[in-house]
Amino acid sequence: MTPSSPKVLIANRGEIAVRVIRACRELGLGTVAIYSECDRASLHVRLADEAWPIGPSPAQDSYLRIDKIVAVARQAGAALVHPGYGFLAENAAFARACREAGLTFVGPTPEAIARMGSKTAARQAAIAAGVRVVPGTEVPLPADASEAVLAAEAVRIGFPLVVKAVSGGGGKGMRIVDGPADLVAAVRVARSEAKAAFGDAAVYLERRLVAPRHIEIQVLGDGHGTVVPFVERECSIQRRHQKVVEESPSLAIGDETRRAMAECAAKVATSVGYTNAGTIEFLVDRDERFYFLEMNTRLQVEHPVTELVTGVDLVVWQLRIALGERLTIARSQALAPRGHAIECRVYAEDPDRGFMPSPGLVRAIAVPGGPGVRDDRGVTAGFEVPVFYDSMISKLVVWSDTRRDAVRRLARALDEYRVLGVRTTLPFFRWLVEQPEFLEGRFDTTYLDRVLADRRGRPFRDPTPADETHVSVAVAVAAWLGAHRAAAGARTDEASAWRRAARREALQ
Amino acid sequence: MTFEVDIGQRTRIVSIEGMGAAGPAGGEFRATIDGQTHEISVRPTDLGLSLVFADGRSIDVAVTETASGEWLVQLPHVDLTAVVDRRRRERSRPGAAAAAGVQRITAPMPGRVVRVLVKVGDLVEVRQPLVVIEAMKMENELGSPKAGTVKEVPASEGQSVEAGRLLVVVE
Numbered sequence: 001m002t003p004s005s006p007k008v009l010i011a012n013r014g015e016i017a018v019r020v021i022r023a024c025r026e027l028g029l030g031t032v033a034i035y036s037e038c039d040r041a042s043l044h045v046r047l048a049d050e051a052w053p054i055g056p057s058p059a060q061d062s063y064l065r066i067d068k069i070v071a072v073a074r075q076a077g078a079a080l081v082h083p084g085y086g087f088l089a090e091n092a093a094f095a096r097a098c099r100e101a102g103l104t105f106v107g108p109t110p111e112a113i114a115r116m117g118s119k120t121a122a123r124q125a126a127i128a129a130g131v132r133v134v135p136g137t138e139v140p141l142p143a144d145a146s147e148a149v150l151a152a153e154a155v156r157i158g159f160p161l162v163v164k165a166v167s168g169g170g171g172k173g174m175r176i177v178d179g180p181a182d183l184v185a186a187v188r189v190a191r192s193e194a195k196a197a198f199g200d201a202a203v204y205l206e207r208r209l210v211a212p213r214h215i216e217i218q219v220l221g222d223g224h225g226t227v228v229p230f231v232e233r234e235c236s237i238q239r240r241h242q243k244v245v246e247e248s249p250s251l252a253i254g255d256e257t258r259r260a261m262a263e264c265a266a267k268v269a270t271s272v273g274y275t276n277a278g279t280i281e282f283l284v285d286r287d288e289r290f291y292f293l294e295m296n297t298r299l300q301v302e303h304p305v306t307e308l309v310t311g312v313d314l315v316v317w318q319l320r321i322a323l324g325e326r327l328t329i330a331r332s333q334a335l336a337p338r339g340h341a342i343e344c345r346v347y348a349e350d351p352d353r354g355f356m357p358s359p360g361l362v363r364a365i366a367v368p369g370g371p372g373v374r375d376d377r378g379v380t381a382g383f384e385v386p387v388f389y390d391s392m393i394s395k396l397v398v399w400s401d402t403r404r405d406a407v408r409r410l411a412r413a414l415d416e417y418r419v420l421g422v423r424t425t426l427p428f429f430r431w432l433v434e435q436p437e438f439l440e441g442r443f444d445t446t447y448l449d450r451v452l453a454d455r456r457g458r459p460f461r462d463p464t465p466a467d468e469t470h471v472s473v474a475v476a477v478a479a480w481l482g483a484h485r486a487a488a489g490a491r492t493d494e495a496s497a498w499r500r501a502a503r504r505e506a507l508q
Numbered sequence: 509m510t511f512e513v514d515i516g517q518r519t520r521i522v523s524i525e526g527m528g529a530a531g532p533a534g535g536e537f538r539a540t541i542d543g544q545t546h547e548i549s550v551r552p553t554d555l556g557l558s559l560v561f562a563d564g565r566s567i568d569v570a571v572t573e574t575a576s577g578e579w580l581v582q583l584p585h586v587d588l589t590a591v592v593d594r595r596r597r598e599r600s601r602p603g604a605a606a607a608a609g610v611q612r613i614t615a616p617m618p619g620r621v622v623r624v625l626v627k628v629g630d631l632v633e634v635r636q637p638l639v640v641i642e643a644m645k646m647e648n649e650l651g652s653p654k655a656g657t658v659k660e661v662p663a664s665e666g667q668s669v670e671a672g673r674l675l676v677v678v679e
Contacts, residue, residue, distance in 0.1 A: 005604050084549070124639070125653060129548070153576075154566070158652050353616075354648075356616065356617070356648050357617055357619075357643045357644040358617065359643065359644065360617075360619065361552055362552055363572055363605050364570070366554075368571070387617065387618045387643050387644055388644075389644065390644060391542075391644045401510055408635075415584040415585065416584075418555055418570045420555055420570050420572050420580075420593070421572050421580075423580075423587065426587075427585075427586065427587050430585055431601055455596050461585055461586045462513075462586075463516075463583075463586045467583055467585070467586055467588070468515050468516075468518070468520075469541060469542070469566050470559070470569065470570070470583065471513075471540055471581045471583065471588050471590055472513040472515060472520045472522050472590070473522060473539045473541060473546065473548065473559065473571040474556070474557055474559060474567070474570065474571055474581060475512055475513050475522075475579050475581060476509070476511040476522035476523075476539065476592045477524055477537060477539065477548070477550050477557060477559070478556070478557060478571045478573075478575060478579070479509075479524075479593075480509050480511075480524040480526070481510050481532055481534070481552065482509065484531055484532045484575075486528075486533040488531070488532055502513055
C-alpha cells in the first residue's frame with residue numbers, strides 16, 4: 001500500500017469483513033474497519049489498517065446506521081465502501097447515501113438494487129428479458145384485497161402456493177398454503193411478519209413447485225456493458241429456507257442446461273444495466289426446467305465455491321470493477337468448472353437441541369488444513385460469539401477433482417475441526433456427509449427439513465461404547481490434572497507466603 | 509483418585525493413578541474403568557488432552573469445563589457432555605433436595621423474551637411451549653420438561669435476559 005492508494009471502508013463485520021480486507025490487501029488498497037461495542041476485539045478490527053467505533057452492539061445502532069457509516073468513511077478519507085452481505089448490502093438508500101457523499105459503493109447502482117430488491121419488479125424484469133418465472137401474481141396484492149380476490153388469484157395460480165413478502169428474504173414473511181382453506185390466514189400472517197421484518201407489508205402469491213432444487217448463477221458486470229455469468233451453485237441443502245451447504249457444480253445440471261441458465265442470467269442482468277457482483281436464483285424442477293426466483297444484488301455468502309472451481313477471485317473483481325476496470329474474464333473460464341467445491345456454514349448452534357443458538361466464549365479452535373481446504377472465519381480463540389448478530393463461526397470450503405473426492409476431503413476436514421467452548425453445527429455436517437442422499441446427490445430443497453423432522457431430535461452422532469470409554473477416561477484425567485494443578489498452586493502460595501514472612505523477619 | 513463420570517444415562521467409576529513423575533503437565537497414567545485397566549500416556553494440549561493408549565491408539569480430545577460445572581468433551585466425530593462426581597456435588601449444594609419435582613426453566617442463552625405463553629396456575633403438558641426467546645435473530649421455544657402446574661412466571665414479554673435467568677417454574 002502506498003500513501004496515495006485509495007482506502008476501502010468495509011461496512012460489515014465477521015468473516016465477510018475479513019474476506020474483503022484480504023482482497024483489499026492483495027490489491028494494495030487501504031482498509032478501514034468499523035465496529036460496534038461488542039466487536040472491539042474482533043478479527044476484522046485487528047486485521048484492518050484503521051478501525052472506527054460506530055456505536056452500541058445492537059445492529060440498528062451500529063452496522064445499520066447509514067449516517068454514522070458515511071460520516072466515518074468521510075472522516076477516515078475512504079474512497080470506496082464495500083457492504084459485504086447482510087446489514088446494508090441490499091439497501092438502496094445506503095448505496096445512494098454513499099454516492100451523494102462522493103464515495104464509490106462497491107456494488108450495483110441504487111437504481112438496480114431498488115428494482116431487483118422488489119420481488120415483483122424483479123419478476124417483471126425477468127419476464128421482459130424472456131426468462132421463465134414461477135407462475136404467480138405479477139404485482140403485489142393490494143392491502144385491502146377481498147377474500148374473493150385472493151381466492152380468484154389463488155385458483156388462477158394453483159395450489160400448493162407460497163405467500164411471499166415483496167421485500168423479503170431469508171424465509172421471513174413467507175407462508176406455504178396447501179389449499180383454499182388456509183389462504184386468508186396465511187396472507188394475514190405473512191403480511192404482519194413482512195411488516196415487522198422489512199417494514200413493508202406487501203406480499204404476492206407464487207406457485208410452489210414440487211420438490212425443486214435451488215440453483216443460482218453468479219454474475220459479474222462491469223461499467224462498460226460486459227456481463228459474465230458463472231457456473232451454477234447448488235444450494236438445495238436448506239434448513240427452514242436458509243442455505244446450509246452449497247456446492248459447485250450441481251450434479252443435477254447438464255452442460256446444455258448450464259449454458260441456458262447462464263444465458264438467461266446474463267440477459268436479466270444486462271436488461272437492468274447491472275454492475276458488480278450479483279446472483280440470480282432459480283428453482284429447477286425434476287425435468288431440469290428452470291424458473292427465475294429472484295436476484296440478490298450483492299456478494300453471496302457462498303461465493304467461495306465459485307472461486308474454487310473457476311479460479312476467479314470474485315471480491316478482488318468487485319473492487320476492480322468499482323475502480324472502473326474492464327472485466328477480462330473469459331466466459332469459457334467462468335462456465336467450465338475445474339473440479340468440485342463444497343461449503344459448510346459452521347454456526348454456533350446446537351444441532352442436537354433443534355439448532356438452538358449457542359453463543360459464548362470460544363476458548364480454542366483447531367482449524368483443518370492440508371490440500372484443498374479453505375476456512376473463511378471471523379472468529380478467533382478468546383472471542384465471545386455475540387448474541388446480537390448471526391452466529392456464523394466460519395465457512396469451511398473444500399475442493400477436489402471430483403465430487404466424490406471433495407466429499408471425502410470434507411469428511412476429513414470436519415474430523416480435524418474443533419471449536420472449544422460453544423456448541424457448533426460441526427457434528428451435524430459429519431452426519432450429513434454420510435447420508436446416502438447427500439453422497440448420491442439425491443436431494444431437493446425439502447430434503448433437510450424432512451429428514452430433520454423424521455429424526456425428532458435424536459443426536460446426530462451416537463457415541464460408540466469406545467467413545468464413551470475414551471471420554472470418561474479423558475474427563476477423569478482432566479479432573480486429576482486439575483486437582484494436582486490446584487494443589488501445586490496452593491503449595492506455591494504457601495511457599496511465597498513463607499518467603500514473605502522470612503523477608504519481613506530479615507528486615508526487622 | 510476415583511471419579512464418578514456421568515455420560516448420558518450411565519455412571520462410570522474411573523480410577524486414575526499417576527505413575528512416576530506424572531503431574532499437572534501430564535505423564536504416564538493407569539486408568540481403571542469397567543473392570544479394565546488401561547495404561548495411558550497423557551499430555552495437555554491447546555485444546556484439551558492427547559491420550560496415547562498402550563495398544564497405540566491416539567485419541568485427541570478437546571475438553572472444556574462449562575460454567576454450569578459440566579464438561580464438554582469433543583472427539584473427532586462426537587460431542588459429549590459429561591458430569592464428574594454429580595452426587596457429591598448435589599449433596600454439597602444447599603437446598604438441592606427441596607427442588608425435587610419442581611422444574612425451573614431458565615434462559616439457555618442471553619436474549620429477549622418475545623412471548624410468554626403461560627400464566628400462573630395453567631396446567632401444561634410435557635414439551636408444551638412456555639416461553640419464546642429471541643437470540644441471534646432466531647426465535648426459540650422453551651418447552652415444559654414435565655406435565656404439571658405453572659407455579660411462577662418471572663419472565664415478561666420484551667424483557668432482556670441473561671443466560672440462566674429464571675423464566676418459569678413448573679411443579
